[in-house]
Amino acid sequence: xxxxxxxxxxxxxxxxxxxxxxxxxxxxxxxxxxxxxxxxxxxxxxxxxxxxxxxxxxxxxxxxxxxxxxxxxxxxxxxxxxxxxxxxxxxxxxxxxxxxxxxxxxxxxxxxxxxxxxxxxxxxxxxxxxxxxxxxxxxxxxxxxxxxxxxxxxxxxxxxxxxxxxxxxxxxxxxxxxxxxxxxxxxxxxxxxxxxxxxxxxxxxxxxxxxxxxxxxxxxxxxxxxxxxxxxxxxxxxxxxxxxxxxxxxxxxxxxxxxxxxxxxxxxxxxxxxxxxxxxxxxxxxxxxxxxxxxxxxxxxxxxxxxxxxxxxxxxxxx
Numbered sequence: 001x002x003x004x005x006x007x008x009x010x011x012x013x014x015x016x017x018x019x020x021x022x023x024x025x026x027x028x029x030x031x032x033x034x035x036x037x038x039x040x041x042x043x044x045x046x047x048x049x050x051x052x053x054x055x056x057x058x059x060x061x062x063x064x065x066x067x068x069x070x071x072x073x074x075x076x077x078x079x080x081x082x083x084x085x086x087x088x089x090x091x092x093x094x095x096x097x098x099x100x101x102x103x104x105x106x107x108x109x110x111x112x113x114x115x116x117x118x119x120x121x122x123x124x125x126x127x128x129x130x131x132x133x134x135x136x137x138x139x140x141x142x143x144x145x146x147x148x149x150x151x152x153x154x155x156x157x158x159x160x161x162x163x164x165x166x167x168x169x170x171x172x173x174x175x176x177x178x179x180x181x182x183x184x185x186x187x188x189x190x191x192x193x194x195x196x197x198x199x200x201x202x203x204x205x206x207x208x209x210x211x212x213x214x215x216x217x218x219x220x221x222x223x224x225x226x227x228x229x230x231x232x233x234x235x236x237x238x239x240x241x242x243x244x245x246x247x248x249x250x251x252x253x254x255x256x257x258x259x260x261x262x263x264x265x266x267x268x269x270x271x272x273x274x275x276x277x278x279x280x281x282x283x284x285x286x287x288x289x290x291x292x293x294x295x296x297x298x299x300x301x302x303x304x305x306x307x308x309x310x311x312x313x314x315x316x317x318x319x
Contacts, residue, residue: 002297003078003154004293006150011282014089018090019090019093026084029166037051037181042181047181048182049184052164052184060159064155067155077155078154081154085162086143087138088142088279091139094117098110099268099271099272102268103268107127118133132242135275135277139200140193140232143281144196144199145165145197146158147196148161148196151289168189194228200235201235202235203285204277205238205239207280208277209238212238212239214235220260224260233245236277237261237262240273240277241262242266243262245259
């Protein structure tokens with residue numbers, strides 16, 4: 001069975017149910033990571049490598065085993081794995097309270113809601129730009145990255161990606177405590193996002209002001225401190241025709257960040273436009289993958305030897 005129906009089922013399930021309100025697997029994973037950190041922490045890269053390996057390899061192996069179960073058991077687990085890894089509906093659920101509060105003129109509520117989804121200091125938060133940046137970046141981290149790795153490696157790919165992304169959000173900070181210990185988590189997340197982040201940037205460009213988005217990506221992204229967030233947010237800002245980046249405070253320290261995009265600073269309505277960019281991107285990916293699956297099926301029926309030839313070439317290229 002092609003992977004596309006499983007992907008479509010997981011996307012629909014995520015949109016209908018959102019993330020679990022209680023007993024979310026990531027909450028348990030976070031507690032496990034905290035317990036492991038208390039036991040083996042040291043300001044040492046190899047301790048961090050060990051921690052990441054202990055937390056990601058067993059679940060990934062288990063996911064690979066369960067995905068191979070016969071019949072609907074394996075398919076059902078694969079759908080659950082992608083549903084678990086996706087953060088599409090939850091992104092909307094976390095961001096729309098900001099929009100609602102801004103429409104009511106309740107800046108305090110909007111600031112509190114924005115502070116829950118960004119890492120910068122709440123009291124100096126520029127609410128609307130911060131929300132737009134979060135939507136664009138989390139569209140890559142929480143949506144398109146999971147779809148990409150599910151397409152490439154099925155359930156174990158989606159699980160590994162989601163766990164690595166969570167560990168990066170936990171340990172991947174360049175602070176005295178995590179500079180060495182969090183090195184492995186940050187670099188694993190960077191490696192896993194190299195391709196999906198650029199596909200996300202391309203998606204934003206295709207769905208918005210394409211030429212402008214591509215120009216911003218090329219000219220502005222290299223100056224951003226994150227090799228993956230830079231292309232995503234530069235292309236997204238360019239696609240929307242808004243200006244993001246600039247000065248921001250993190251943990252009491254001001255950072256002079258490069259400007260991304262063009263035009264005026266975003267307004268409240270631009271937060272919803274950023275969410276729409278992610279939604280439309282998901283539909284675009286599903287359409288492209290669906291058409292690709294149909295074309296592959298047609299080619300396979302027209303030339304039954306083709307899949308075997310490609311499998312042979314793939315195995316020999318890896319040998």
